[in-house]
Amino acid sequence: MSIRYNSISIFSFIKVLGLTLVILSFSCEDAEYELDNPFDPSNMDLDPPALFFHPPEISANVGDAISVELYGLKLNPAAAAHLDIRYDWGSVTVDSVVPGPFFTGTNPPMEITVDEQGILDVFIYYLPDMDSDQSQGGTWSIATVYFSTISTGESELLYGPNTTLRDENNALVTINDYGSGYINVE
Amino acid sequence: MMSVIRGIIILHLVSFCFSSETTKSVSMRTGNQLAVLRFEGWAISDPLTEFLTEELRETIRELGIFQVQDRGLTNEINIFYPRKKDYWACWSQECAIDLGKRLNVNYVIAGNIQKKEDNEFLISGRLFSVDMETMLNEFAMNSSGLTDSLLLEMKKMAYNVSGLPVPDTLSVGTDTSEVAITGDIDRKREWFKLPSIPTKIKALMMSTAIPGSGQIWVHRKYPGYGFMGTEATLGLAALISYYQYNKAWGGFEKNYDSYQDGTDPHDLEGLRPKVIQYAADSRRYNSFMKSIRGVAASIWIVNMAHAYLVAPSDDYFDGEYFFDLEYNPDVNQIQFNFNF
Numbered sequence: 001m002s003i004r005y006n007s008i009s010i011f012s013f014i015k016v017l018g019l020t021l022v023i024l025s026f027s028c029e030d031a032e033y034e035l036d037n038p039f040d041p042s043n044m045d046l047d048p049p050a051l052f053f054h055p056p057e058i059s060a061n062v063g064d065a066i067s068v069e070l071y072g073l074k075l076n077p078a079a080a081a082h083l084d085i086r087y088d089w090g091s092v093t094v095d096s097v098v099p100g101p102f103f104t105g106t107n108p109p110m111e112i113t114v115d116e117q118g119i120l121d122v123f124i125y126y127l128p129d130m131d132s133d134q135s136q137g138g139t140w141s142i143a144t145v146y147f148s149t150i151s152t153g154e155s156e157l158l159y160g161p162n163t164t165l166r167d168e169n170n171a172l173v174t175i176n177d178y179g180s181g182y183i184n185v186e
Numbered sequence: 187m188m189s190v191i192r193g194i195i196i197l198h199l200v201s202f203c204f205s206s207e208t209t210k211s212v213s214m215r216t217g218n219q220l221a222v223l224r225f226e227g228w229a230i231s232d233p234l235t236e237f238l239t240e241e242l243r244e245t246i247r248e249l250g251i252f253q254v255q256d257r258g259l260t261n262e263i264n265i266f267y268p269r270k271k272d273y274w275a276c277w278s279q280e281c282a283i284d285l286g287k288r289l290n291v292n293y294v295i296a297g298n299i300q301k302k303e304d305n306e307f308l309i310s311g312r313l314f315s316v317d318m319e320t321m322l323n324e325f326a327m328n329s330s331g332l333t334d335s336l337l338l339e340m341k342k343m344a345y346n347v348s349g350l351p352v353p354d355t356l357s358v359g360t361d362t363s364e365v366a367i368t369g370d371i372d373r374k375r376e377w378f379k380l381p382s383i384p385t386k387i388k389a390l391m392m393s394t395a396i397p398g399s400g401q402i403w404v405h406r407k408y409p410g411y412g413f414m415g416t417e418a419t420l421g422l423a424a425l426i427s428y429y430q431y432n433k434a435w436g437g438f439e440k441n442y443d444s445y446q447d448g449t450d451p452h453d454l455e456g457l458r459p460k461v462i463q464y465a466a467d468s469r470r471y472n473s474f475m476k477s478i479r480g481v482a483a484s485i486w487i488v489n490m491a492h493a494y495l496v497a498p499s500d501d502y503f504d505g506e507y508f509f510d511l512e513y514n515p516d517v518n519q520i521q522f523n524f525n526f
Contacts, residue, residue, distance in 0.1 A: 031435070033442050040451070040454040041455050073451070138452075139451055139452050
């Protein structure tokens with residue numbers, strides 16, 4: 001068997017060098033991302049502190065049960081809220097309202113709802129405990145409203161002018177912006 | 187992952203570098219380094235003296251008792267400490283041991299070839315132990331022929347130096363018969379033997395596989411350890427960076443997936459800064475790794491070039507490998523050895 005060492009050496013050297021260069025040119029991946037989740041409050045074009053509906057758009061069929069969260073964005077600490085919700089009462093009806101975690105401390109919040117011809121008034125109170133007389137604020141769900149669809153049509157959800165939040169000293173809590181919601185019943 | 191790929195490459199290189207040395211499995215080497223100084227020629231030509239000295243080196247090397255230092259390395263002493271040619275008449279114990287220490291070997295052979303009469307030669311040699319600083323043996327042989335006979339005598343001297351009995355056929359045979367005898371003793375599996383690789387290429391390949399190993403192999407230990415240490419330090423730094431990067435990347439992937447799939451504004455508001463932070467961390471560590479990679483690659487290439495340059499440009503250096511795959515008959519296994 002006649003093999004020239006030069007051929008072997010050069011071939012192997014080139015092979016090794018090539019593999020080495022491949023390894024050297026290999027690098028770890030750089031993190032690429034897009035923070036475009038539509039439910040991200042930063043993408044909602046709201047000026048905090050704000051109130052908005054989550055989800056902002058709902059499509060449903062007649063007879064379906066749907067729910068919408070009344071959400072606070074970067075709210076300051078508050079002890080009570082009056083949420084004035086406007087909806088199309090010919091298209092949907094309110095089944096119930098359940099308090100969210102915003103006013104939930106050691107004790108569950110107290111809640112009163114008044115539903116009258118397309119105007120839903122939700123009164124929620126923080127029940128003081130040994131630690132605090134009001135909620136800590138932040139971005140949390142204040143309450144969840146459960147609707148039933150009764151006829152086809154488009155219904156807009158709005159926060160009415162009576163919507164207010166008050167702190168433990170009964171002072172108004174600033175709200176800069178209000179979001180709107182949309183229910184499409186097919 | 188990088189370390190696994192690098193491990194595979196190193197294993198591949200190691201297996202290639204030593205594939206041509208599988209005959210070491212039957213070697214009788216003791217690990218003792220031997221330098222054969224060029225014999226002094228009295229009334230015979232320089233080329234013939236050099237040729238006979240090289241013949242002695244080759245035969246001792248083939249017998250496998252000593253690890254014979256390559257001619258190029260042995261003669262380097264003449265470059266570092268230039269003297270007159272009769273410097274090689276290093277006949278005294280002090281001179282031989284001094285040279286042995288400079289050459290970093292355990293044994294030294296010095297000798298001379300004298301022409302007595304027309305066709306009569308006297309070959310004298312001395313074996314010195316550098317470690318014990320003493321002369322171990324002295325040999326003298328008479329030859330009545332010219333080149334062929336001198337070659338025979340040098341081979342006989344190689345047997346004497348190695349402590350092996352001189353075969354009868356070598357005593358009475360011709361030059362042709364010697365080849366057969368040498369082949370019998372060699373016990374090498376010729377069918378598996380690959381062509382030898384020149385020292386420079388071998389050193390280059392070793393340093394390509396493990397930075398600094400080629401330099402260490404050719405007895406340039408300080409640069410070798412320097413390259414090895416530098417690359418090891420950079421490798422460690424890269425490993426730590428990779429660990430940090432991996433951690434950041436894991437955090438990024440986990441939080442970004444949660445962000446993309448999430449629907450709760452409260453959760454999304456918390457995930458957003460985490461995604462940004464982990465992404466920034468992973469980019470920072472990746473950038474650091476790229477910098478280390480660039481520096482390490484540059485040093486690696488310099489190390490390869492250095493290994494090639496410092497390796498003796500000779501025939502086939504027969505030094506102790508920095509790392510070695512060798513069959514150990516005692517445990518019936520192939521073992522991976524390091525020689526520091």
